[in-house]
Structures are given as C-alpha cells and as structure tokens.
Amino acid sequence: MAAVLELLLREEVAVGAVLRWLRQGPGHRPAEVTGLVSLSLLQKDFVPFLLNFLREQTSQILTNGPSTPAKTPNSKAHGSQRTGSERRAGHRRSSQKASLGSFLTATPEALPARRGRRKGGSAVSTSGRQVPRDLGRSLAEEEDGKNDSPSWSGGRRKRSEVPLVSARSPPSQLNLNNLEEFPPMGAASGWTNKSKPSRRINPTPVSAERPLSKPKTCFTSTPVSQSPAARFSSGSNLEAFSTVQEGNLTSVISSSLQEEREMLKKERYGLSMMVIGLLILNIHLYYLIFSLPENLVPNIFLELFFVLQLLTSKGTSTAEEEEESDLEVNERKKGTLKFLAENERIASFSPTLHERLRQAYESSTAKVSLLLPCSVQSVSFQPETDNRSNFPSDRAFHIFKKQRDIFYELLREWEDNHEKTGWDFERVLGNKIRAMMAHLSATCNHSHFARLFQKQLIQMCKGPVGGGASWGDTPDQDVLNMLGPDNLSRLKRLQERFVVPQSIRGPCPPPSFPGCQQFFRDFILSAGSYQFNQHLVDSLCLKILELDGLTLVEHEHSDGEADMDEQDEKKRFTVVLLSLRLLAKFLGFLVFLPYRTVEQPTRDLQDSAVALRNQTLPVLDVLKLLRQSIRDHRSILTVPWIVEFLSLADHIAPFLDYYRKVFCLLLLMVLSEDKEMSFLNKLLILAVLGWLFQVESPVSFPSFSHQDSVPLVDQQLLYTCCPYLGELRKLLASFVAGSGAKNGGFIRKITPTAAESLAPKTSVTQRKLQVELEQAFFHNQPPSLRRTVEFVAERVGSNCVKHIKATLVAELVQRAEVMLQDKVKEEDANHDKLLEEVCAHLYEEGAQALIKGREFCKKKGPEAVRVLLPEETSAAVLNSAEDIAVELATEKACGWLSANIAALIKREVKATFNRMLKVPGLPLPSEDALELRRDCPPGCQHRAPFPSQIINEIKDVLCVAVGPRDEGEVIDHDWLECLLGRLSQTLRCRKFMCPTSEQQLAKCTVELASLLGESVMIIKSNPTYGLLKLLLSVWKEDFGAPVPVQLMFSRKNIASLTLANKGSLVCIHLLQDFLKELEMLSRVFTSEHRIEEPRTNPRELTRQSLGTVTAQS
C-alpha cells in the first residue's frame, strides 16, 4: 500500500495511471504502471489504505467536524472484525443488533467451497466475475418462490436462467461477462484473512517527513505520458464526466495547485502541501468513483463528507474562525450544494466539477420552491369517511368525535411542553392515551383512529409546513426550507437553529424519530395497544402500497408542456418519496416492535427465534415490491422507503429467510449498475443503501457468496457528530428526488374503477376489438391525452354520482319525508317497517339514476375534455377522446349507481327520518320551511328592530305588568303603542326572524293582551282598549306563526284576573267586541294549524270566566 502511495508521491506513477490501475483490475498491466505490477494483489486495498492515510494526515487540521470513519481493507477476517465491532457496541444503538454479516454467516454450507475456490487466486478475474453471477442466480431462484430452503444451499440450487432483473431491457441486465460492469474489488482475493481489528492500515512506509519534503517535485512536474486511447469510459455515466481526461488530470491538478499555493500563502493555511495534494487526489478519486459503475466504496457519502471537511477546514488558525462561521452560515442557509457550487476552492481544484455542481444546484432550486407551506395543520374532516354513516352506531360516532378532539389536545399539549425540562411523555400523557385506547376498543373505532393518526403523521412530519414555529421541524423539512424561496418565517427558523444547537447526528446516524415524529412514536409506545397497532399497520401498508404504486412515465420532451409537467411531477415525486419514507419508518417500527430486545440475543435464542419466525408471513411483501420496482425501473422510489423500513429491524429479523433475501437483493443493487438510471437517482439509492448497510452491518459479509468482493466490510457505525453530512445527505435526497424525473417523470396512474360495463353486451370479440382500437388510438397520441381522458373519466364519473345524490336522490328523500310525516302520525308504527315500505316505493324510481347518470356523463365529459386538451387537437382526435372519456365515466358512475343506488336511498332516507324523529317538539321541517318562505314586503330595507330586541322590551313591559312594581312605575301608553308598532315592523321583515322568536313573540303578546285586559278593568280607560285592537290587527296581519290566543283564557290568566279584579263588571263589557273578534281569529288559527291540545271554545271560556268574576264580585 504504502509503496504504491510512495510511487505516486514520488511521481513515478501518474495519478491517472493509478486510477486506471484501480479500475481495471490486476490482469491489466499498462506500460506506465509497471511499477504497480508487483503490487497488483494489493490493488483492491489501495483505496481504503489511501483513505486512511488521508485521514491520518489530515486529522490535525480537521477542526470543522467529527472524524469520518476510516476504511478498512475489505479482506478482513470477519471473526476478529466482529469482536472489534462488538467492543464498540456500547456506543451505538444499532450495533446492538445483529449485523448483516452475522446473519449471512448463519447460512450455507456450500459457500465455503466457493470461497475456497476464489482463494485459489489463480483465475482471479474470472472468479471476481463470479460474484454477481452467483448472487444473481441465487436471487433469481429465490424469486421464483419455489425454493423453500432457508439456506442458500448450492446443492439445491436450480439452474434457473432467469436473471435477477429479468424484465429489464438488455443493456441494463447484469452482463456477467462484461468486465466493465462488475466491481473489480473482489477480483483479487489473495489477501488472506489477516485479522486486524484496527481501523488503520499500518502507514509506516510513508515517512512523516516525506510529505513535507517532497510536495513540489511531486505535483508540479509534468505528468508522465498518457495514452490518449486510454479506455476510460466504461459507460454512459462516465461519459458525462469524461470532460476530465486522464491526460489532463494531472495538469489540472498542477495548475490548480499553483493557485492553491497562492491561496495558501494569502490565507496562511496550516495545511501542508502534501495534504493539499492528497486532497486533490481524493477529490478526483471520488469524482471518478461516482462516475464509475463499479462503485468502489458503498458509502460514498462518508467519503464525500470527508472531502468536504477538508475543503472547509481552516487549519488551526484562530484568526479564521470568524470566517469559518460565515461559511457555516452560508452552508446552512443555502444548502450544501450551493455551498459546494460556490466554493471557490472547488472551482480552483477542478473547474469541471465546479461547473457540474453549479448546474446541479441551479437545477435544484427551481423546483423545490414550488412547495408552498400549507396552513392547515390538522387532518380535515371528510364526510365520505368520517360522518355518521361510516360508524356502526351513534355511540361509536360520538365517541370518535371526542377521540379526535382528545388526540389534538394531546398533540397541542406535547407541542407546548415537550421541550420543557422535566416534561415526560409517558408521565403526562400516558394515562390519557390509554384511556383513549380503552374507549376506542369499546366502540371498535380503531380503524378510524388509525387513519386519523396516519394522516396527521404525514401532515406534520413530511409536508412543508408554514406558520407554526415548531411544527414539522423534521430533517426533510430542513432541506425543503433551505431550498425554498426567501421567506421570513423560514429565515427566522433558520436563525433559531443557529441559536439552539442542533442535535448532532453524524454522517451515518442510527434511525431516529426527529421532531414531531417523536410524538407519534411515543404515542404508539404509551398506547401499547395491540388493536391500535394492528390497525395502524394496516393503514400504513395501504398507504405505502398506494404511494408506491405511482407510475413512472417517460417524458415527452417533444411537446412544450414537458417543462411544466416535469416540474409538477418532480414536486409530487418529492412529496411522495418523503411520505413513503416516513410511513415505512413507522411501519418498520411497528412491525419489529414486538421483537425488539435491548441485548443481542445469544446464538441459541437466535436460532430458535429464527426457526419460529420463519413460519410467519411478513405483513408487507417488501421483497415483491422491491423486485417489481427493479423490474419496472422504479427502484428510485421504492428502495429509499424499504431502506427506512429495514433500518428498524430487530436483531433477529435479518436472519429470517425472507428478510435475508431482501437484504441480498439490496446489496446486489449496490454492486450492480443501471446505466439508464440518472446519476443523481443512483446517488440517492447508493446513499440510502450505504446508510442502511452502515447501520445494519458493521461487519463483513463472510458468507455472502464472496465476502472479499464486498468492500463495505467493517464500516464503523456510529461516527461522531457532524451535521453537515446529515444535511448533505438530506439535501441530496431531496435534490435527487427532485430530479428524479430527469429520465422519467412520475405521474399518478388513474385506473378508472373497473365496473361491469353497462353498455349493451356486445360480443366478446367486438369488445376486444374496441379495447384494442382504444389502445391503438392512444398509442400514437401524446401520453398527456391519455392522462387527460382518464382523469376526466374519473372525475366526471365521480361527479356524476354526486350529482345523482344531490338531485334525484334528494328529491326522492324529500318525497319520502312527506310520506313518513303522514304515516308516523297515523299510528305509533314500527319505524323500521315504515322505513322499509317507504324506501321500497322509491327504489323503482331509483332506476332513473342510470339514465340520468348517463345523461350527465354525456354532457359533462366532452366539456371537460375540450377544456383540457390543447386547442390544436384535431376534431377527430377530440371526438374520440370525448367518446372514450364519456364511456369510461359512464361505466364508472353507472356501475357504482346500479350496485348502490338502493342502499344510498335507504341510507339518506333513514338519516332524514332519524333527524325528523329527533325533533318532535319543533314544527316539522316542511312546515318550518313554509313559514320561512314568507318573504319580506317588497322594498323591505331590513331596518326593523331585531326580534330579540322586541321580545326583550315586551318582557320588560310584562315585568312591570306582572309586578312587583317599583314606586310609581307605570307603563306609558304611548310608549306601548309605539312598541306594538315596532313589533309589527319586526314581524313583517322576515330576514332576522326565526321560528322560536316568532313563537315567543306570539306568546308574549297574548300574555300582554291578557294583562291589558286586566288593566282595562283596572284603569278603565278606552285607550287601553285601543291597544288591544292594535294587537288584534298585528295578530291577524303580521304573524306568520299561529298565535295561541286561547292562552288568554287559561287557568292562570283567569286566576290572575280573579285575583286582580274584585269589581268593575262594567269594564268587561268593553271587551265584548274584542272577544268576538278574538273568537273568529281563534277559529282561523285552529283551522290553519293543528293545535295539539283541544281547548275550550274561547267564547265559552269567556263566559265561564265572566261568570266567575261576576260570582266573586
């Protein structure tokens, strides 16, 4: 190792040559690297060695972050490695779990043989090729599902020729014979199982002085001859980067070194030239690694992180600190990419890399800014899923109503307090949550709550959230915010983040539940409810499947709308990807929760657990989904969430047959290459997989068919903190997500509900032909046409159902209401039976729904299609599109209607009926409506006093009239007359009148009349009689509601009259006329409106009362 480096440093070998040497494997012996030939066996270890060397050399100058883990040669013995990792176990969470390596150890007997073969080392390169082939084959046969053996026994292996990625197009298949496509790392396996737990290779051969003494000659001299024909590019990815030719690589380096030297002088950097030189090498190395299909290092981000550290390091000079913090601000604010893009040092090191980054940054900003903050933070109530008809009973419905409010109450409490010291989730909320769970269980409302919980989770933890300071404060949020437009609240939040130190998570943090996710995790833990968890798992699975099913569609760059579409789709893709990751993380949490153990189980326990758990099926078939995604080229969407899901696996899970397959497939993805995948897509996949394997597997893959070939051995898991990389990763995730549409956008595939065709049944062949024609029609049209038609069909079909509900069904329900009103009064009938009868009447008419539905679709479908398609669409195309849309919409709508119309009518009638029964005292709705339909007189200005005002004033009059009165308190006659006048106005303007107000006014005025009658007797004045006449006219002319005039002669009022009046019979005769009119009025009211309680004829009553009065006087 050191020898190679030394050769390099001594300029005996050019950098380019070393890179070539690294890439091309030991069999390759170009002339210029003769010096390396003897070292060929060490080739694969050179990279880790170099990296470690760099780390060592730079450890003192890296003041700007935690140290990144060193590389270890991939050929380490796993046994001792494990000891090493276990020793560190105390420091990290996930190291407590079984490593991926150890689960793989547990397998096959056949593997040692293979390993042995490789160790032979005679046909190094061919055995190197063997790795993926074996892998691919084993996976392929696992895939066909017939191999039930828990082991990967070579003996039982079926010689299936199905390649792993069988459905892929030929160029992207794993080409087992193509040297370019497979990593050479495992090729040379001469390196024996040298147990070396240390993280560093002994760096002795490079003397400490040499770097300091040699740099100038090393890096400034002209490079050795370069072969212009050097076969550098091995794939399209590389071509993208081939602007940097090997030939000029060193010259770039040397020229940039000049600049760097100047820079160094100026800024008094404490870096030695040696370090700078190596740094450059490192950058270029990684630059190349990115572009290499072989992906020498699985977790490229650790390395990128390291490079970034070097770039941003300022040596030890304290004078630079200020600038450093500026830089930090810069980075945080603008995002790592921008920082990189603007980093002048990168520019001076490598103009092309800089250009590339700059482009990347520029293309990334535009789209994320589309994500506007959403102001709603709660899950909205949707009648379709949340109203009474979705619950088995009133009780369940009302209890859920409360549960929803309690849930948000808990959430607010958490939000307000969880950051306060001494606040403990379980202590404060635990019992409330469990009480809630008990209520849910009692009414079987878990599924509703699980849905709410899941929706709220997405709402708070994924989407861009504005406003509230601490809501949605998640890492993904960081990314979105940073890239978003300048926005005061965001800036404020960023500022806050500087003040409050961010929790440090390091470049490869264990899975965690940051921000609001914490609430949801703790809620699940505190609830400890099996039912709830199960429903939540169901809900999460459903949502994941739905989101994962989004289809990636090729972009039509030919038409002008592509840009717009692309942006929309990128935005949507970002949202979908982030949601999926979130949901999958929680799903993983729930699925593996019951198996979580603090300690790694012993081997025996593990074996029995594996045997036991191998018998059960996984909740979500992630393996199938992963395979599908690879086949359909959608792994960019699927892999990231599967990684989240798996990151929460318990100790045992990776040993289970099922999950082992998943891990192996993922590992294969690291090793293989999809040339069609865009650079950044690939980067994302590598990043998340790198992370997963870091987290999952600190050790090697000894039995993974070819352990030496996999260079992700013994990566350390827990690194000391560094927020930069976390942000870098997040940023890239978001950025890559955003550019996912570069070689393929994502659109939602809308599949119209496949309802039974209601069209007259044509022959099968004819229908088939129609379908074919339809497909053919779309084939040569832009995909947007199909999307539009499907969209229109979906929406029009759905609206059609709503239309029928609002028109036909509503009409029928109204009719039912009338029928029910009559019948419910007739007898104390059996309500259920009554309902059945009435509904049966209506079902026949419900058949109209299909005719009306068809009409609706036929009318609306074409309208919508016409609006949505471009104007230049030819008439013929337009017509066909309209026809198809109408047909699909009709099928959807009528299919639903024919199946559900009866149930719908019944449901609606029942709901109305229940409402009717619930308000027995109040006038029936139709009557109510009748009264309200009375309009204001023409030209009414609605200026009349409010009914409440008049009631209040009459109440005051009644108070005085009823007494007790204050000294000298009287009712002013004129004022009373005025009041009655205003009462008349108020009654005429109907705007503010409600039935209860009017009824009360009627009642109060009757009482008033009764008291006036009394006072007529007391005061014996004619003017009061005038008031009575006035009232009579108001009753007659202005009231819409019946006036209970009979109350004047109630027992109470007679008693009152008797009490108040001990004489003056004369006065009573004044009332005679009034009484006559009153009698007539009373008849009018009784005939117009049913009066519940038959009362005595007022005339008779009057006579009676007069008799009483007479008798008593």
Next chain:
Amino acid sequence: MKLSKAQYDEIAQFLGHVQPTRQSLRKLKEKFPSQSQSTLLSIFSQEYQKQIKRTHAKHHTAEAAETYYQRYLNGVMKNAAAPVLLELANEVDFAPSLMARIVLERFLQEREQAIPSKTLINSMLRDPSQIPDGVLANQVYQCTVNDCCYGPLVDCIKHAIGHEHEVLLREMLLEKNLSFIAEDQLRAKGYDKTPDFILEVPVAVEGHIIHWIESKASFGDESSHQAYLQDQFWSYWNRFGPGLVIYWYGFIEELDCHRERGILLKDCFPTDIVTLRHSMAQR
C-alpha cells in the same frame, strides 16, 4: 368592544353579588355608561351564572326544596296576589326561574305522587298555563318574566340574538362575495362538529388564514371562552384548520392569544380580508 382584563375585572367586581333584576341592570348601566348595553347585559348574565353555579348545589337538596315549598304555600295562603316566589328567590339569593322550577317540581311530586319528568317541567315553565294550579302558574310566570338571566324567556332572547347575528354575518359574507357552507348544510352532510360557516375558499384575516367563522352573540370572558375553546373552537380547528371567532359583544383582549396557532378573535366583521386572487377574478 374589546375590554382589557382590568376593565373587565372592574365590571365583574361591581356585579359581585347582585340580583338578576331589571333594577340591577339599570344600576350597572349607570355605573358604566361608556360600555354598550348588550355588552353589560352579557357580562351581567355570565357573572350571575357563575354565582349561581357556585351556590346551585345548596338549593337543590331535598330539605331546601321542602323548605321553599312550605314557605311558598304559607305565602300564597296569606296573599295569593303577592310575589311570594319571586321574593323568596331574592331572599335566598337564587335565580327566580330556578326557584320556580324547584317549587313546581315539588308541587307536581306531591300531586302526582311521582317524580315529574324534565320535559313536563320544562314545558310548564315555558307555558305556565299548563300548570294545573292557577295561583302557582301566576307565581311561576312572575318569576320567569322577572328573571333576566335564566328562564325560557331569556333563553329565547339569547337564541334570537344568536340567530340574528348569524344572519348578519351571513349577509356580510354574501356582501363580500365569500362563499360559504352554513351549519345546517354541514350537518346535513354528516359533519360531527359544525362551525356557523365554513369558507369554501379560505381567506386571510389580518394576515392569518381562516377556514371557518363562528359567531358568538355574547361577551367573551375567560370562562366562557375556555369552555368554547374546549367544546367548539379547537374541535373546529381539529377538523377544518384555523378559523375566526366573532364575539359581537366584545371579549377580554388578552384571550386573543391563539392567533399564531389558528384561532382569531374579533368583535366585529373583519375589514382586513385578503382573498385568493383567482377567486377574486371570478367576481
């Protein structure tokens, strides 16, 4: 009209121990001439209700009911025309309407030899002519008419005021071209909690986005506001997002502290309304 906590406390303190009569109300108006009558009445009513809640239990014991009933009987025996029940209520610091209820209940119990149903009692209080005893009917009526905080008449007035302000608000929304779904429509759709109005297209009021508006024809004091938050406003927030509450008779301005989170308080229809641009274009 917004009141500061201090202003409100002054009024509440004055109300300390008053009887719910029109005379008390008159005094209150004289003392605080700058406040609107409706605001004062609303505060008065709320304060009195708090007072009643505190003492409610002691009037509802069987012994108390018996005592009141006997005193009533003795009173009307002496003079049936005297305001026996009303004076009794004032004497023991209890709401006249509630006193009427206790005595009526006791009366019916004795007459029917059974505990009367709530519905029957309520119905008789609403329409005392149904009370089978003319004298008691008049006594009860006198109580309900003279009570300005409790009783069917007051309830009806409150209901009417609430309805009128809802209509007013509806008018204002129509005038501003803000389309909305009203409570009855929402209920018909099966919503479990329904604010007075849900805006079909949200607007920003004073820079805060709102989705719903609730009209409250009362004064927003601490206890009523807390109760409303708990029973209604947060529930609306939980379902529809942030919204606006209009306390037409004012509120304690310190209570308007949930703006950031999404509950805005106003004492009138807001003037600073920003609508979504394209919906403006549709006008």
